[in-house]
Amino acid sequence: MSRSQIRTILLIDDDRSMRESLVDLLEADGWRAEAVSRAQKAIDLLPDLQPDVILSDIKMPGMSGLDLLGQLAPDISPPLVLISAHGDIPMAVKAMQDGAYSFVEKPYEPRRLLTILRHAADQHLMRRTNERLKARLMRLSGLDRALLGQTPETRALREDVLDLAESDAPVLVLGQTGTGKELVARALHDLSPAGDGPFVALNCAALSADSFETEMFGGHAGQGSRLLAANGGTLFLDEICSCPLQVQAKLLRVIEDKQILPTAGGPPIPLAFRVVSATNEDPAQAVEEGRLRRDLLFRLNTMMVSLPTLHQRRDDLLLLFTHFTQEFARVYETAPPPLTQEDIAALMAHDWPGNVRELRNVAERRVLASRRGGGSVAQAMRIDPLTDDIPNTLREAVASFERELIAKAIKAHDGRMDAVAEALGIGRRTLNEKIVKLALDKEALL
Incomplete structure (x- = not known):
């Protein structure tokens, strides 16, 4: 010995x-x-x-x-x-x-x-x-920073993520917009035995029944297949309750069979991937309303993780805000702004309907205002497009205009992307490309 x-x-x-x-x-x-x-x-x-x-x-x-x-x-x-x-x-x-x-x-x-x-x-x-090992995994994955906080809800969430990461069972992540569902999905992947494999995220609301086979199964030998790209890793199904009903049966077959049939012909290609899904809705209610197949839900909810709202973890508020301001201060190469009593009062008085994502955005605006020599948390919480910096170039101005126009259309049509594309007079693929290029977050807009 x-x-x-x-x-x-x-x-x-x-x-x-x-x-x-x-x-x-x-x-x-x-x-x-x-x-x-x-x-x-x-x-x-x-x-x-x-x-x-x-x-x-x-x-x-x-x-x-x-x-x-x-x-x-x-x-x-x-x-x-x-x-x-x-x-x-x-x-x-x-x-x-x-x-x-x-x-x-x-x-x-x-x-x-x-x-x-x-x-x-x-x-x-x-x-x-x-x-x-758990402490090391938290540090290496950034889980202790990503799920920062010391409330019982936050500590329990970190433990749940660590425990579930060891399994290959399907996990359904529940939580309001802005609570960090994709972040948790990525942590489940990064900490799993397949953490070195691919993480492929699918926005289920954007899946089309007409193009499902081509997009999911690919051409000859699975070339271009989104599912083949997830082989050996994790398939993340975001907004699962918004998945079109015509697509759900096909999605269920893929999850059950774990193989693809290339549209150009050829033998089936076996796959191995873990399924993690997420929704900001009550899936049981979606089933009752006929918007989500019950058998698909049963395939996805073997294990479930419920994310607390920021309102439920208010004791983490100041810790999170300080962390975000320090993070953005490093990004913008400036000193983090001091937190005054007025700032604390403004933070604690707000309900934070946008949860951690909203808090992070407020922290970024506060740091940017501080870099210009002013600002407060209360001002950072008021979003006024007239006070934004004017773009310096025509390219930036066009991108800003497109971002605002697409965002308004998404809100006006409740996130129905076919209706958004039709209203804007562009194709669905062009709309998806612009959303990615302009870094628009659909969840944050709805």
Whole structure:
């Protein structure tokens, strides 16, 4: 066993001969043993020694083994194994009910004692390894920054994402506009075993029954297939409740069969991808209203994650806003603006219907105003197009005009993209290309 794999034990017994006998046994088995005669000394040693397991007598002068158990933090402290005389067995059983790992009756059988201690130490090592792995995964994926906050709702969400990322079961992400549904979908992908594979996002509201086969299955040997592009990774179905009914049956077949039939002919191509979907609606209501197939919902909602609104996590508001202003200050190479009492009052008084996305936009406008030497949070929360900077070039002016015109059309037609394209007098494909080019966020507009 290497030095880094040597198990460490903290031994507590007021009987000197018992301590020496146990130390000899443990060291012969390869343990690093630290022995003390009082439980209080053991508590003082814990932070520096960080043992893998604690072995303690029950009855001792001063603090007993049961008292020691009460002093240990159940989630982070090493497991406690108790040594009990025959008359102490009821107490030992009660201690196990209160969180002790196990107990060994005197006189102990050496092999049984060593087996119990090894199992206890291995369990503690596994727990610490899992905690370190989760913390590392959070840092590497940016999950701790992306899902920033310390409210119970936010912490529970981070834990849910980490747990679900290990599975390949379909996940349905529920949440209002601006709560970060795609961000959670990407985190589920990045933290999964297929994190190195592709992440392909489909806006279900933009899928057309007429072009579904060509777009999804591709031509010869699947060339140009959106589904083939997701092979070995994650297929993200956004706005699933807005998917046209004619498309839903075809989508269901794809998810069930996990294969594509190229439109130009040829044998079926097997696929392997995880499905993550999202909606800002109540899917059960969409089923009742006949807008979402029940069998499709059952295929997508094996696991579900509900994202809290910003109103539900108001205690995270100032932390999030400070994070966003610091982030945009780095982007625009300026100092983050100070947060005044008036700013705090304005932030806390607002209902934030646009959730975290709205807060982030306000933070960006506040930083831009600060860079010009003025502004406040209250002013940043008032969107007045007349106060925007005038574009410097004709290209920027045209893009600004197109962005405003398309945004108004999307709002006027409640996001029905065929109607938007018809109203603007352009083709659907041209509209989609302009939306991507102009970085328009349909969810934020509706």
